[in-house]
Amino acid sequence: MIKNGKYFVEPQQQDMNIKELFKFLTSAGAGRKVDGSGLAQGVWTPDALAQYISEITIDEASIDLRTVQHWFQDNNKGISDENIAILAKIFGCGDLKATSEWQVVMLKASRRLREERRAIRDINNNLLHVSDRSSSNLARKLGMLFHKGGGFHLVVFTWTAFAAYALLNIILGLGHIVYSPINGLDKQVGFLWAPTWTILPAFILPAYIFITSHMITYWAYVVRGELSPEGIVGWFKKIYTFSTLFWLIFVVCFGFIFAFQWWGLYLRVYSEGELGNFQIDRNLVSLVRPDLISAKESLIGSMFGFITTAWYVFIFLVSQLFLVIIISDFEDLSLIKKSQNKNEFREIINSAGIKILNGVFRCSILGLLFALCVKVQGVYLSSNAENIFVWLAVDFQHFLGWADFGNEWLRTKTASQLHSFFMLFVICAVFLFSAVKVQSSVFRIDRKNINNSSIKMSFVIIILSINLLTAGQYSGFSIILSFCVAISIYGLYNPQLGNLHE
Helix, strand or coil, X not given: CEECCEECCCCCCCCCCHXXXXXXXXXXXXXXXXXXCCCECCCCCHHHHHHHHXXXXXXXXXXXXXXXXXXXXXXXXCCCHHHHHHHHHHHCCCCHHHHHHHHHHHHHHHHHHHHHHHHHHHHHHHHHHCCCCCCXXXXXHHHHHHHHHHHHHHHHHHHHHHHHHHHHHHXXXXXXXXXXXXXXXXXXXXXXXXXXXXXXXXXXXXHHHHHHHHHHHHHHHHHHHHHCCCCHHHHHHHHHCCHHHHHHHHHHHHHHHHHHHHHHHHHHHHHHCCCCCECCCCCCHHHCCCCCCCHHHHHHHHHHHHHHHHHHHHHHHHHHHHHHHHHHXXXXXXXXXXXXXXXXXXXXXXXXXHHHHHHHXXXXXXXXXXXXXXXXXXXXXCECCCCHHHHHHHHHHHHCCCCCCCCCECCCECCHHHHHHHHHHHHHHHHHHHHHHHHHHHHHHCCCCCCCHHHHHHHHHHHHHHHHHHCCCCCCHHHHHHXXXXXXXXXXXXXCCCCCCC
C-alpha cells in the first residue's frame, strides 16, 4: 500500500514484542519512498534510519546512530516511548491517523517486551537464589563464586588457606628442616623452600583465579547480553549441562588427590615406618628426623597439606572446565547468528573471540607455571643438592663450564611427574580446543578477519610444554627455565605477542 508516496504497512494487532515488530517493519521498508513498481526502495538500515530521523526531528532532541543500532540488534534494549512516537511518524508515512494507530500498536509491543524481560528476571532470580540438592547446585555455586567480586572471595580463601598452612608448618618446625640422604649432605626440605607452597599459592593461583573470573564475567554478563536475549539465564543453563563434570572433578580432587594419596600412601608409610625408596619431603621427614618432629605431628601436617593441595587442583580443573564452557557457548551463539545471517553481530563476535582467546592463553600460561612448580619441586627433591637455589646454580655453572661437577640423583620415586603430566595434558587439550573453536567461529562470521596470533600462542605453549617435560633432565635446563619464565611473563602482559590489540 502506498501513502503519501511512501510504502505503507497497515497496522495490525500482533503478538510481537517491540524488537520483533521493529525488525518486521524495517525489513519490509515501511515508511520508505516507493519505486516505479510501488515497492519500497530497499529496507531500512541503521545509517539510513538515523539519517532520516535527523531530517524529520530538526527541532527535537536528536537520536544518535548508536541508539538506532541498538534497535536493530538482538539484545535486551527496548525503545523508549518518545522514540516510538518518532518511529510511528515514519511507519505511518506522515498520516496522522496511521501514525496514531502505529503508535498504539508499538506501545503495546513495548509493554510486551517489558513483560518478557520481567519473566526472564524472575527465572534468573530463581536460578541464582533457590537452593536445591540436585547435581546442578554445585555448578551454580561455583559459577557464582567465580563471578562475585571478580573472584576476590576465592582468592581470599586461597590466601587464607595458604597463610594458615604456612603458620602450621612454622609451628611444627617445618619451615626450615634438613635431613641427610647420604653422608655429607644436609638437604633442605622445608615449607618455605618449596615453590609449590610459596610461589604457587601466593602469586600463580590468585592470578589464575582473577583471569578466569574476569572471563566469566565478561562473557556471561557482557557479551552474552549482546548476543542472546536470555543473557545470564542462558549462561547458567549452559553450566548445568556440565554438572556431572563438576562433580567428577570434585571426586577426583578430594577422593584421589587427598583421600587416596594421603590415606593410601602416606598413612601406610607412617604405620609401617618403612620408607623404601619413597621420596622424602617435609611430610615424611619425621621418619628420618624423629628428634625434630614426631610422626603424629607430621601426620596431621600432611593431612592438611593434602587437603590444601586438593583445593588448589580443584580450582585449576574447575577453571579449565569454565573455559571449555565459555568456548562452547561462544561457538553455539556464533552458529546461531550465522544461521540467522546476523551480520550486525560480526564486530561483537570478532572482538569477543580475540578477548576470549587472550584469556585462555593467559590461563594456559599460568596453568603451565602451576605444573612447572610441581615438576621442579619433585625433581629437586630427587637431586643431591642442598637446596633448590644451589640446585639451579650448580646446573647453570656446570653448563657454562664454571663447575667441574653437576647435579646427581638420589634413588627415590615420586608422583609429581604424573601430576605435572596430567596437568600438561589438560592445559594443552583446552588450549587447542579453544583456539580451533574460536578461529572457526570467527571465520564463519567474517572470512576476512582471521587473527594469526593463535599460531604464535601455540608456539609459546609448545615451548613451555617441552620445558615442563624436560625440566631437570639435562645440563643447562636452568637457563631454558629462566627463558621460559620470561616468555610467560611477557605472554601474560601481552597475549597477542607483539600486537597490543586486546
